[in-house]
Structure formats: structure tokens, C-alpha cells
Amino acid sequence: MLSRVANNLIWLDRYMERGNGILSLLKVNYYANQDSPELFSWTPIMKTFTTYDNEFYTEDSLECIKFMVLNTENSNSILNIVTKARENARSVQEHISRELWLCINNYYLYLTKNDLPKKLEEDPVQFLEDLRNYHLVYYGTSDITQERGPSYYFMNIGKYLERVILISDFTSLKLIDISNTTDALEKSFYWKNLLLSIGGYQLYLKTHKSTFNEEHVISMVFQDKLFPRSVYYCINKLNKHINQLIDCKELEKNKIDFLLGKLESTIKYTTIENINNQGLTSFISDIKEDIRNISLNINAVYFSQNN
Amino acid sequence: MAKTDLFSSYDLLPKTWDEMYNDSSVFRTQYEEFITYLENTSSEKLTKKEDLAKQLFMSQGVTFTVYNDNEGIEKIFPFDIVPRIITSSEWNKIESGIKQRLKALNLFIKDIYNEQFIIKDGIVPGELIYSCPNYLREMKGVKVPHDIYVHISGVDLIRNNDGEFYVLEDNLRTPSGVSYMLENREISKRLFPGILPKSNVRSVSNYPNLLYKKLKELSNKPEPNIVLLTPGIYNSAYYEHTTLARLMGIELVEGSDLVVKNHYVYMKTTNGLKQVDVIYRRVDDDFLDPLEFNEKSVLGVAGIMAAYRKGHVNIVNAPGTGIADDKAIYIYVPDMIKYYLGEEPILKNIETYQLGRPDELDYVTKNIKDMVIKKTDGSGGYGMLMGHEATKEEIKDYLDNVKKKPENFIAQPILRLSTAPCYIDGKLSPRCIDLRPFALTGKDGIDICPGGLTRVALKKGSLVVNSSQGGGSKDTWVIE
Numbered sequence: 001m002l003s004r005v006a007n008n009l010i011w012l013d014r015y016m017e018r019g020n021g022i023l024s025l026l027k028v029n030y031y032a033n034q035d036s037p038e039l040f041s042w043t044p045i046m047k048t049f050t051t052y053d054n055e056f057y058t059e060d061s062l063e064c065i066k067f068m069v070l071n072t073e074n075s076n077s078i079l080n081i082v083t084k085a086r087e088n089a090r091s092v093q094e095h096i097s098r099e100l101w102l103c104i105n106n107y108y109l110y111l112t113k114n115d116l117p118k119k120l121e122e123d124p125v126q127f128l129e130d131l132r133n134y135h136l137v138y139y140g141t142s143d144i145t146q147e148r149g150p151s152y153y154f155m156n157i158g159k160y161l162e163r164v165i166l167i168s169d170f171t172s173l174k175l176i177d178i179s180n181t182t183d184a185l186e187k188s189f190y191w192k193n194l195l196l197s198i199g200g201y202q203l204y205l206k207t208h209k210s211t212f213n214e215e216h217v218i219s220m221v222f223q224d225k226l227f228p229r230s231v232y233y234c235i236n237k238l239n240k241h242i243n244q245l246i247d248c249k250e251l252e253k254n255k256i257d258f259l260l261g262k263l264e265s266t267i268k269y270t271t272i273e274n275i276n277n278q279g280l281t282s283f284i285s286d287i288k289e290d291i292r293n294i295s296l297n298i299n300a301v302y303f304s305q306n307n
Numbered sequence: 308m309a310k311t312d313l314f315s316s317y318d319l320l321p322k323t324w325d326e327m328y329n330d331s332s333v334f335r336t337q338y339e340e341f342i343t344y345l346e347n348t349s350s351e352k353l354t355k356k357e358d359l360a361k362q363l364f365m366s367q368g369v370t371f372t373v374y375n376d377n378e379g380i381e382k383i384f385p386f387d388i389v390p391r392i393i394t395s396s397e398w399n400k401i402e403s404g405i406k407q408r409l410k411a412l413n414l415f416i417k418d419i420y421n422e423q424f425i426i427k428d429g430i431v432p433g434e435l436i437y438s439c440p441n442y443l444r445e446m447k448g449v450k451v452p453h454d455i456y457v458h459i460s461g462v463d464l465i466r467n468n469d470g471e472f473y474v475l476e477d478n479l480r481t482p483s484g485v486s487y488m489l490e491n492r493e494i495s496k497r498l499f500p501g502i503l504p505k506s507n508v509r510s511v512s513n514y515p516n517l518l519y520k521k522l523k524e525l526s527n528k529p530e531p532n533i534v535l536l537t538p539g540i541y542n543s544a545y546y547e548h549t550t551l552a553r554l555m556g557i558e559l560v561e562g563s564d565l566v567v568k569n570h571y572v573y574m575k576t577t578n579g580l581k582q583v584d585v586i587y588r589r590v591d592d593d594f595l596d597p598l599e600f601n602e603k604s605v606l607g608v609a610g611i612m613a614a615y616r617k618g619h620v621n622i623v624n625a626p627g628t629g630i631a632d633d634k635a636i637y638i639y640v641p642d643m644i645k646y647y648l649g650e651e652p653i654l655k656n657i658e659t660y661q662l663g664r665p666d667e668l669d670y671v672t673k674n675i676k677d678m679v680i681k682k683t684d685g686s687g688g689y690g691m692l693m694g695h696e697a698t699k700e701e702i703k704d705y706l707d708n709v710k711k712k713p714e715n716f717i718a719q720p721i722l723r724l725s726t727a728p729c730y731i732d733g734k735l736s737p738r739c740i741d742l743r744p745f746a747l748t749g750k751d752g753i754d755i756c757p758g759g760l761t762r763v764a765l766k767k768g769s770l771v772v773n774s775s776q777g778g779g780s781k782d783t784w785v786i787e
Contacts, residue, residue: 001576001578002558002560002564002576002577003564003577004564004575006577090549091540091549091559093552093559094552094553105366105367150577245577249578250578
């Protein structure tokens with residue numbers, strides 16, 4: 001596969017995953033903000049998911065959502081993310097299924113419709129859900145139309161890389177809030193909010209019922225083997241897809257499989273006591289550092305052969 | 308709505324051939340079937356179909372981007388829902404005419420880059436060739452597979468008021484539009500259920516397979532690595548490049564994806580370098596190789612021409628074919644046909660005056676109101692003077708410019724492009740059209756896809772069909 005194509009495929013799925021994550025976060029925070037704006041303000045979200053030079057902040061829910069979704073100046077707005085995803089998809093059309101291209105093209109066209117901002121004012125939740133549906137259709141379309149081969153593996157690498165980063169960012173975001181309060185009830189609100197944002201609340205209830213225990217949340221978010229949005233699950237998938245690429249000779253062994261294997265076992269075998277001893281913040285920053293290294297190594301593979 | 312309403316404002320242009328009506332305002336037989344369909348369909352429904360067509364183009368991503376002040380605006384190439392219909396006997400003549408012409412043009416290119424008999428025999432003046440910017444010295448003596456230079460062409464035809472098809476331009480470099488031929492047909496299938504089979508319309512869908520076959524036979528390898536080289540996402544024909552690559556199942560590459568090593572061309576893959584055997588390039592000659600042509604080009608590949616000359620890679624169309632579709636050379640095509648093939652041209656040329664000849668410049672100046680003047684190296688409808696609609700000042704300025712280098716200009720009488728019915732504001736109106744059939748040349752001969760791209764000047768009374776100047780397109784039906 002062309003190195004440029006591999007790069008575009010990775011970024012196609014990274015952008016789509018990021019869009020899905022941000023939309024989910026916005027929806028959860030909107031609900032929470034309507035209950036208790038003092039606990040669930042918009043500014044930290046805007047800070048984390050815009051670029052460093054962003055100067056626009058607001059606590060007006062609709063204005064914030066509009067900025068995060070439709071603003072063209074905000075390089076991480078859903079509109080900009082999807083535009084970039086579409087540009088990536090456009091240039092690799094002969095590698096992705098026709099259905100996948102149509103799906104992403106229609107999503108883009110929907111986002112650029114003139115009457116879309118009106119929908120936000122009518123019902124912000126429906127507005128966000130309608131957008132998120134495009135992501136769900138994207139996942140499904142990719143699953144049932146894309147052949148299992150290098151294109152699919154590269155796309156999945158992008159997807160799971162981005163997902164780990166998002167989970168880490170979401171958690172860091174909440175940890176700041178949590179560290180700022182001594183109120184146990186407030187803390188539990190934040191943990192619940194984290195679970196909702198990554199879509200794990202229902203599973204938590206099924207597993208642990210309605211009792212909030214910090215350690216249970218941490219182990220679910222980081223170590224659960226079956227929850228598709230736990231860090232462990234993502235690293236495991238990342239490892240699988242990387243190995244499939246190595247098997248079909250699309251990727252050199254290099255250091256990546258070693259780095260990934262190490263990270264996977266670290267997460268798997270670290271006990272909750274170890275995490276508590278190390279401190280969750282430091283645990284997360286270690287994971288982020290490892291992910292950064294893995295990502296750089298993947299980059300090296302497709303940039304090193306340029307001569 | 309009353310049926311007659313559809314035709315109520317169909318004002319025929321004077322001295323112009325209409326594709327639907329004959330001289331006594333009776334429908335031509337090839338249009339009867341479709342008109343019956345139109346008459347039985349309400350204008351509300353037709354307007355809905357028009358909207359549907361627009362939506363389909365958008366949702367399929369059949370768009371091009373116009374850049375203005377760093378901001379890209381995505382547009383669709385306007386599509387008129389009423390097909391242009393050609394009879395099979397008309398088509399047969401077009402087909403044989405284009406085949407004849409391409410055969411001669413290909414022999415001409417081979418001759419020009421090798422023995423140059425046609426210059427020695429005094430048919431085409433040598434100075435015209437050497438002064439032509441599209442003549443590539445780099446191609447002199449280069450051996451090309453099967454002696455084919457022009458594999459892909461899109462000859463532009465117009466129908467004059469005598470009902471005959473004339474060649475307007477030969478387009479032998481990187482003609483575009485074939486994806487619109489394919490896409491327009493897909494849209495027609497959805498807009499007019501059942502009408503295509505009922506009318507016995509010949510299919511165009513085999514084009515990508517045929518193109519792939521022609522590309523493949525250029526290599527001796529059983530499974531050659533064939534790629535399509537695009538200038539990239541900012542090119543207005545990018546949609547076409549992605550479509551053709553997808554439909555043929557070949558890799559779409561940009562210049563930066565390719566590299567030349569020891570006179571072989573490779574693409575950079577995740578699995579190392581992989582040799583490239585055939586390149587269908589949509590990059591102009593000038594930008595193909597910064598070592599030999601435009602040194603500032605980042606669209607091409609350094610060293611690709613040397614690899615090509617060594618026969619290590621095939622480039623389609625061959626570099627240097629522009630010598631044969633240059634506007635100054637055009638005048639000589641009928642002579643070429645006689646010279647190389649010993650035949651009379653089946654398709655006529657449009658009468659063309661070379662302003663480098665004082666008597667012709669004089670004649671054109673006197674009859675300027677009936678003339679269109681073009682630069683010999685211009686394209687896309689730019690840099691033209693349409694005598695009948697220009698002001699006195701515009702004519703004076705243009706002629707002053709011509710007089711500086713008259714050999715760079717040609718003039719042709721203003722053509723009466725034929726008109727075809729278009730669905731505009733709920734009614735049918737005649738609009739000027741041309742026709743670009745797409746031909747593929749390979750070792751077993753020339754294949755022409757039945758139909759092609761009909762371009763239409765959507766502005767009332769306009770003769771300019773170029774998409775850059777308000778033109779649109781129609782599906783083109785060749786019926787059995």
C-alpha cells in the first residue's frame with residue numbers, strides 16, 4: 001500500500017473517532033450542565049478540545065455547542081474534523097468501500113446545510129444525536145463493507161489510537177474536577193459523568209449496580225476486557241491490527257509490537273492498588289507517553305521509505 | 308399542466324440545426340420516444356427530477372472545487388436532464404471519422420518525432436513544428452510501444468447548420484470529462500426508469516474495463532503495476548481521477564508518491580518501494596519531470612522522462628502529443644489524412660484562417676463581426692474574441708495584440724452550433740451543444756465509447772460550452 005494512503009486511512013478513522021467522542025462529551029455535559037452548571041461548566045471542555053491559541057470561551061450552552069460543532073475557525077470543530085476526514089476519504093476512494101465514501105460525504109453535506117443551526121436551537125440533544133448517528137452508521141458501514149486487509153487494519157489503528165487518547169483526555173478532565181472537591185457525592189457525579197461520556201454507564205450499572213465506587217470505575221475504564229471503550233480493550237485491538245499488518249508485510253516489526261505488548265501487559269497486570277499508589281494522573285500520563293511513542297513509530301514506518 | 312406548454316417557448320435559433328425539430332418543425336424520429344415520455348410527465352415531476360439529479364451529484368461527490376481567495380467552493384457541473392439523442396447512422400459516421408483522424412494524427416506524431424517525411428515532402432512547414440511550444444525535442448527518436456502515442460483522446464465535434472459534424476479540436480493530451488459521461492448515464496438510469504432499454508440506448512459502462520485493457524497491454528508483464536498520476540486534490544478534474552482509479556481498481560498516485568531509482572519508477576509503499584510499469588498521467592507534459600521541463604513543478608517526478616526513454620516505464624498519453632492538437636497544426640489535419648492514409652477526410656475541419664498570413668489577416672479583419680479569433684496555445688475558452696458580441700474598443704485592443712505576433716492566432720467563422728432541447732424553468736428551450744466522444748487506441752485498433760460527453764451552453768444564445776464559463780452537460784444517447 002502507498003505510504004500516503006496508509007497515512008490517510010489512519011487519519012480518516014482518527015478524525016471520525018474524535019468527532020464521535022466530542023459529540024458524546026457535548027451531549028453528556030449539556031444534560032449535566034442543565035442540572036448543575038457550577039459543576040459541569042463548558043470552559044474546561046473548550047480548553048481541552050480546541051487548539052492552544054483559541055481565545056473564545058463561553059458558558060452559554062448553545063453558543064458553546066455551536067462553536068464546538070459548526071465553527072470554521074475552531075480546527076477541532078465537528079465540521080472541520082469531518083471536512084478533514086472527507087478529504088482523507090476522497091483521496092483513498094479506491095481503497096475504501098463505495099458505501100463508506102457515500103456515508104462520509106453525506107455526513108459532510110448534512111453538516112453544511114443552511115438550516116442546521118436552527119435544529120440546534122430547537123433541541124440541542126436531538127441535534128447532537130442526529131450527528132452522532134452518522135458516526136454509528138460509519139462504524140457499521142466500515143464493519144460490513146470493508147474487506148479485512150491492510151486498509152481496514154490501518155483504519156482501525158487510527159480508530160483505536162484516537163480512542164485511547166480520548167479516554168485519557170476525558171479522564172484527565174474529570175480528575176481535575178474531582179481533585180477540587182472533598183464532597184463524596186460531587187465526586188460520584190463526576191465519575192458517573194465520565195462513564196456517560198465514554199458510553200460505559202449502562203455496563204457499569206449492569207456490573208456494579210447503582211453504587212459508586214471509584215476503584216470500580218477506574219478498573220472499568222482502564223482494564224475491562226469486554227468493554228469496547230476501555231483503554232485495555234483499545235490497546236488489545238491496536239496490538240491485533242498492528243500484528244495483522246506485520247503478518248501481511250505492510251508494517252515492519254521494528255519496535256512497535258514490543259512497545260504495544262509492553263503497554264498491554266502493564267495495563268493488564270497493574271492492580272488497582274498499584275494505580276492508587278502511583279496516582280491515576282501519573283498512570284494516565286504514562287499511557288499517553290507510550291501511545292505517543294507508538295504513534296511516532298507508526299509514522300516512522302511510512303515516512304522512512306521516502307527515498 | 309397542458310402538454311403543449313412544455314414546448315410553448317421553444318424558439319428555434321435562425322440558421323441553426325436543431326437536434327429535436329427538423330426544418331418543418333416536426334420531431335426527428337430519434338426523439339419521438341423520449342418526447343412521448345416527456346408529454347406524459349407533469350412539469351412538477353420533471354422539476355423534481357431536476358432537483359434529484361442535483362442531489363445525486365452532490366451525494367455521490369461528483370463535484371469540483373473552485374478556488375477563490377483561498378476559499379474553496381464546491382460545485383457540481385450543471386446537468387440538463389433531457390438527453391441528447393444521436394441515431395446509429397449518425398454515430399457510425401462519427402465513429403469512422405474519428406478513427407480515421409486518430410490514425411492519421413498518430414502517424415503524424417510518430418513521423419514528427421522520427422523521420423519527418425511530412426516536412427520533407429512539404430506538406431507541413433517545419434518552422435511551424437519547431438516554433439510550437441508543444442513540440443518536445445526530448446521525444447525525438449524515442450521508441451514507444453506499438454508505435455502508439457495517443458491512447459486516450461476526446462475529439463470535440465460540433466454540428467453545423469448543414470447537419471454535418473465538424474471537428475472543433477482534437478484533444479490528444481489529457482482530455483477530461485469521461486467520468487461525466489459515465490455519471491450522467493447513471494443519473495439517467497435513475498431519473499427515467501425503463502426508458503433506456505425501451506429506447507435501445509447503447510451502453511457506455513464498459514469504458515473503464517476497456518481503458519484498463521489498453522493500459523495493461525502496454526507492458527510485457529502478466530500483472531503490471533498500473534497507476535493513475537493525478538496533480539492532486541486541488542485539480543478541478545480530481546473527481547474524475549479518483550473515479551477512474553476506483554473503477555479500474557488501480558492506485559491513484561501523486562507525484563510525491565513516486566520516485567525514480569536507476570531509471571526505474573517506484574512508488575513508496577508501506578512495504579518498501581514497488582516498481583511502476585504503466586502510468587496513466589493526468590499531469591501535463593510541462594509538469595511531468597522537473598529535470599527536463601518546468602523545473603519548479605512539484606506535480607511530477609524527477610527522472611521519469613529518462614526512465615521512459617529507456618523503456619522502463621510507460622506513460623499514457625505519450626509526452627509530446629500536444630504537437631498534433633495544437634490549433635496551428637489543426638489546419639493541416641485534412642492534408643495529413645490524405646498524406647498518410649490516402650483517404651478523403653470523413654469529418655470536416657472548420658474553415659480556419661492563419662493570421663500569420665497577411666491576406667488571411669486582412670480578410671479576417673474585414674469580416675471581424677463574423678469571426679472568432681483564438682490564440683493557438685489557448686484552451687478552456689479563454690483568450691478568445693467573439694467578433695459578433697465584442698465592442699469596437701475590444702476589437703481594436705484585440706487586433707493590436709494580434710498584430711504583435713499574428714502567427715500565434717487563428718480565426719474561424721462564428722459557428723452555428725446545433726441546439727438541443729434543455730429543461731429550463733419548467734419548459735424546453737433550445738441551447739447550443741457540442742459533442743466529445745472518447746476514443747481509446749491500442750494495439751488492436753481504436754475503440755470509441757458510443758456517445759460521449761455532450762456539453763451545453765446553458766446561457767441563452769451563448770456559444771461557449773466550457774464548464775469554466777457557464778457550460779453544463781447532458782447524457783448522450785446513441786440509439787440502435
